[in-house]
Amino acid sequence: MQETTVAMSRTESARRDADPSGPQGAAVDNAVSVRCVSKTFGSVEALKNLSLDFPRGELTSLLGPSGCGKTTLLKIIAGLLEPSSGRVEVGGEAVTGPGPDRAFVFQDFALLPWASVLRNVAFGLELRGMAKSEREAIAEKHICEVGLAGFEHSYPHQLSGGMRQRVGLARALAVDADVLLMDEPFSAVDEQTRRKFQEDLLDLVRNERKTFIFVTHSIEEAVYVSDQIAILLPRPSRVSEIIRPSGFRDKGADNLRRDPEYLDIVDSIWASLRSYVE
Amino acid sequence: MTLLGFRLPGFSSLILWALLWELVGRLDLTFFVPPLSEVVVTLVQILPTPAFLSALGETAQAFLLGVLAAVLAGVPLGILMGRNRLLDELLLPWVNIFLSAPLTALVPVLMVLFGFGMLSIVITTTLFAIWIIILNARAGVLQINRSLVEMAKSFGASPFDAFFKIYFWAALPEILGGVRIGIIRAVKGVIIGQLLISVVGFGALFELYSTNFLMAHFWAVLIVLFALAFAISELLAHLERRVAYYAARR
Ligand SMILES: Nc1ncnc2c1ncn2[C@@H]1O[C@H](COP(=O)(O)OP(=O)(O)O)[C@@H](O)[C@H]1O
Numbered sequence: 001m002q003e004t005t006v007a008m009s010r011t012e013s014a015r016r017d018a019d020p021s022g023p024q025g026a027a028v029d030n031a032v033s034v035r036c037v038s039k040t041f042g043s044v045e046a047l048k049n050l051s052l053d054f055p056r057g058e059l060t061s062l063l064g065p066s067g068c069g070k071t072t073l074l075k076i077i078a079g080l081l082e083p084s085s086g087r088v089e090v091g092g093e094a095v096t097g098p099g100p101d102r103a104f105v106f107q108d109f110a111l112l113p114w115a116s117v118l119r120n121v122a123f124g125l126e127l128r129g130m131a132k133s134e135r136e137a138i139a140e141k142h143i144c145e146v147g148l149a150g151f152e153h154s155y156p157h158q159l160s161g162g163m164r165q166r167v168g169l170a171r172a173l174a175v176d177a178d179v180l181l182m183d184e185p186f187s188a189v190d191e192q193t194r195r196k197f198q199e200d201l202l203d204l205v206r207n208e209r210k211t212f213i214f215v216t217h218s219i220e221e222a223v224y225v226s227d228q229i230a231i232l233l234p235r236p237s238r239v240s241e242i243i244r245p246s247g248f249r250d251k252g253a254d255n256l257r258r259d260p261e262y263l264d265i266v267d268s269i270w271a272s273l274r275s276y277v278e
Numbered sequence: 279m280t281l282l283g284f285r286l287p288g289f290s291s292l293i294l295w296a297l298l299w300e301l302v303g304r305l306d307l308t309f310f311v312p313p314l315s316e317v318v319v320t321l322v323q324i325l326p327t328p329a330f331l332s333a334l335g336e337t338a339q340a341f342l343l344g345v346l347a348a349v350l351a352g353v354p355l356g357i358l359m360g361r362n363r364l365l366d367e368l369l370l371p372w373v374n375i376f377l378s379a380p381l382t383a384l385v386p387v388l389m390v391l392f393g394f395g396m397l398s399i400v401i402t403t404t405l406f407a408i409w410i411i412i413l414n415a416r417a418g419v420l421q422i423n424r425s426l427v428e429m430a431k432s433f434g435a436s437p438f439d440a441f442f443k444i445y446f447w448a449a450l451p452e453i454l455g456g457v458r459i460g461i462i463r464a465v466k467g468v469i470i471g472q473l474l475i476s477v478v479g480f481g482a483l484f485e486l487y488s489t490n491f492l493m494a495h496f497w498a499v500l501i502v503l504f505a506l507a508f509a510i511s512e513l514l515a516h517l518e519r520r521v522a523y524y525a526a527r528r
């Protein structure tokens with residue numbers, strides 16, 4: 001994988017100054033590392049020899065055009081798909097299947113339509129065999145946390161898209177996994193809700209010492225929320241570039257859109273992606 | 279239905295047909311159709327008789343056992359067929375053949391195999407009900423949202439959990455639809471079985487009434503059977519409506 005481009009080195013060094021023991025230091029603590037993973041579906045080569053590290057406690061975005069294998073990579077990390085070759089390690093252990101150290105937030109929410117919000121949020125804990133009263137207490141806490149207090153006994157079809165994704169998020173938070181895998185979680189919600197979600201996501205990154213792996217196809221979103229952006233390109237489907245934007249979170253969403261540094265980064269990412277769109 | 283601006287309750291049209299029946303009966307056109315009032319009087323008379331009650335009891339027992347067997351075997355089998363390609367290819371042709379086969383023709387064979395009694399009737403009932411139950415459970419599983427299954431797996435669901443917490447519920451609207459049609463077919467099965475074997479339950483009663491030309495008795499029993507079948511079907515339709523809130527949104 002090629003490392004950061006010249007345009008990026010500025011933000012890169014800025015980060016290192018601020019945090020000398022940061023992820024670029026000698027002993028990098030990676031929550032997840034993907035080693036030479038390939039995945040083929042019949043004749044379709046979804047991933048080819050992909051390697052990527054996800055530093056603990058950081059938010060890494062997977063950015064790329066649709067069909068480039070982002071969901072496939074996420075599902076391999078989740079243990080839902082087996083790689084054709086290569087290996088994935090989570091917390092130093094090789095992944096052989098789904099595990100309690102990872103929780104998935106689905107693009108289409110994947111809520112049980114026959115179950116209330118409360119049961120949906122508690123579902124991960126239910127599968128782990130936790131007693132009803134205990135898991136419902138935990139679920140209620142997370143329902144409040146994502147701003148759905150009062151909707152515990154509603155059903156998914158009574159909620160808006162944004163609220164449903166909050167349920168999906170609360171369910172993932174309830175199992176208290178170290179790694180949160182989020183597959184375009186905001187793609188099915190409207191723009192206002194999306195902005196609010198981004199703020200909430202950043203609060204989570206700050207407050208919960210969790211590792212977030214976040215799939216998006218929005219360059220602006222990736223630059224705003226990420227510690228690290230991995231740009232995936234199709235054919236061969238692997239990481240073409242890693243970018244570490246820094247400091248944008250603290251500037252606030254409103255000022256950001258006029259910030260020259262931010263615009264530079266967005267432009268350069270757009271430049272690398274454009275060659276594929278054209 | 280409205281008449282002269284008044285909203286008529288459901289089943290109003292039944293009154294019309296009842297009047298027509300009464301009229302035809304009174305005209306004395308054929309011994310086969312006694313007036314409805316006579317049938318109703320007979321119905322009230324025979325309901326508490328031991329002959330009727332034991333026939334009802336035997337029929338109910340055969341029916342319930344047959345339906346229970348069809349549901350307990352059919353639903354899991356349908357779900358498994360929906361999940362397992364090999365099993366599906368092995369069994370689907372047979373299910374389809376039996377679904378449309380004239381099962382009545384099989385009853386004599388069943389009598390030879392299982393004797394002239396209850397067991398043959400129960401098996402006939404099961405054979406009438408089970409195929410549509412299998413097919414519907416299978417269809418319910420096939421339309422399941424894949425990401426629900428992945429969600430359950432990602433949170434550590436065992437195959438057992440996936441079966442009872444995801445597949446079953448996701449397929450429930452189709453399963454109930456299949457059970458409802460299956461039960462309607464089972465009513466046919468239990469009656470046809472009894473008629474052909476004709477030593478138990480209503481079969482024996484029908485035999486008795488028709489050889490003695492007791493047409494009012496005959497119709498009375500028939501009305502009871504129709505009413506029971508209709509009530510069961512309505513009950514299941516009600517259950518189906520209770521899961522309808524998510525049937526369209528899976
Ligand atoms: N189960 C599958 N069977 C066959 N091809 C698949 C399957 N899943 C994904 N693919 C193919 O792999 C490629 C990557 O898919 P995906 O990971 O969903 O991309 P993304 O999430 O980046 O849009 C696509 O070309 C897609 O058609």
Ligand SMILES: [Mg+2]
Nearest residue numbers: 070071072183
């Ligand atoms: Mg995708």
